[in-house]
Amino acid sequence: MTYFEDLTAAKAAGSAWACVCGAENPPTYDACHDCQRPSWTCAACGLVSPAALQACRECGNSTSAESLGDEPGYEMSHLAWAGLQIGPRRVGGHYDHGSEDTAYEVITIEHGPRDTWPSWQITVRYAMDGRTVTHCTGWDPSRDRVITQPPADIIIVSIGRLHDFERSEHADILQRATIALDLRHHFRDPHRAQDLRDLSAADQAVRQAVINTPGVRQVLAATALQISGYLSGPSTAPITVVTQCAGGRHRAATAALALRAVVAGDVEQATEFGLEGASRAFSFRGLDVELIHRDINRAVVQR
Template sequence: MTYETDLAAAKRARRAWTCSCGADNPPTYDACHDCQRPSWTCANCGTVNATVWSHCQECDGAIPAEILGDREEGFEMTWEEHTALQVGPRRVGGRYDHGYSGSEYEVLAIDRGPRESWPSWQITVRGADGQVREHCTGWDSRRDRIVAQVPADVTVVSIGRLHDEDQDQGEWADVLQRATIALDLREHFRDPHAISADLRHLTAHDQVVRDTVMDTPGVREVLAATGLQVQGYLAGPKAAPITVVTQCAGGRHRAATTAMALRAVIAGDVEQAATYGLTDAAKAFTTRGLSVDLVHRDLDKDVVDR
């Protein structure tokens, strides 16, 4: 699997970059593997950098002015996007490490702001010495690491049913049995590669595949309704994590695309949801501050002959 191999090598070299959705990416990726949010490429040396870094991690060249904009306005991002990049993958209850001796800490609270007084956002942590501190130090994947992560509020998992018998599925082998909501897209929404042979060897990483899936009549309505289902479960008396599973045949087109779209909606990422035509669905989640994980079980597997 190219993504996993490249990412492992990048992490060993401490050159992976972390997107605001929490996914880590190899330095050669110019968009996030999970949510497709773009980064920026250094004009001096060609290194791909996360937008959270204002200087190139390779040559220290500055981010282009047309991307950076006014620093006081958060790098031309929305406030939510800027804060998400600073918080990174950290969640309340999780344990993390700054990368030097005795720097492990537990997150007690995250105030995403904006706040009237400085700091404009802050994180409350308990250090290895037992002391509670408040600060606004941003997450940097070159330095920071996850020690113990708590479950996300919502996990969206895409799967291909033709891979159900594979031996390398790990914790996602029985995901359908654990699903809170399961969407089966196989019968009602036509497989993109059946529409065009050109799409057969492409995946949801490719814009043309995402456009083809989202332009299928009924898909946006189903995803908007799924967002309402998630809200309903969240309103219930038991605050258990929610797992949403999207299913298609191979897991490379319909399931992966709709999972990406649902992640944007449930995370309240209006800008990203707009690229899927789901702006209004995402607006209902903007104030919830949910942690949302996106998992593609079969996206990067080979095409299944059938």
């Protein structure tokens, strides 16, 4: 079909989008036909807008669909995307939209996916007048602010033991660990592979190399069982899991990502790591999970 045929069909279906230059475009066009201004599709409701990187006119979401999963084989799952929208907000925490007049407490968070719009939602109570509002406005780090933060149910921290001597917020994390998982001596180090050395767990090649190492999946599944056991205890204290390797960029970071997917009940994401079964045991628990990579962005250690 030609542009004009596409546009005629889009107008008939009510799906054409108008650019700021005045031209109308079919929904499949990622740039204006006339002025080439780029468009983006809202990840929340699917609206196509020529206002690149601005909030969606329909639902207020500021994340474009194009920004999610641009690496083949690692598309963002719904729970991971909802987590991006929810940001650091947790039930019982206090936050604001940039001024004291908009301070609020989070009452409930529904990660979804829900059968009806919106696909996720959050209920808050405003401090100023006690109003309770349910909405799906994403967290904006340039505007929103944490006032007080309740502890997460589970904190997962990946570290590289070669960086233990360096000062950081989590330098003493091993002393506070509930579970310390050491991957240094029993599983091959991707650092030794020239094509993986300068990469990290943010790269699919590294994740695949680590998770496909014989024994790693079994150890992670067993660690998930440990976490489940601790959760069954009478204490309400957060569970801190520390994954360790030499540099903190490959094995520990991948293990932390996999464990986060499992205990957060993100079955779709856990499936990438071959841990779908382990994640289903957590899928209805609604746990708050905080993931911290202490050393993933540090320079590669020459060794």
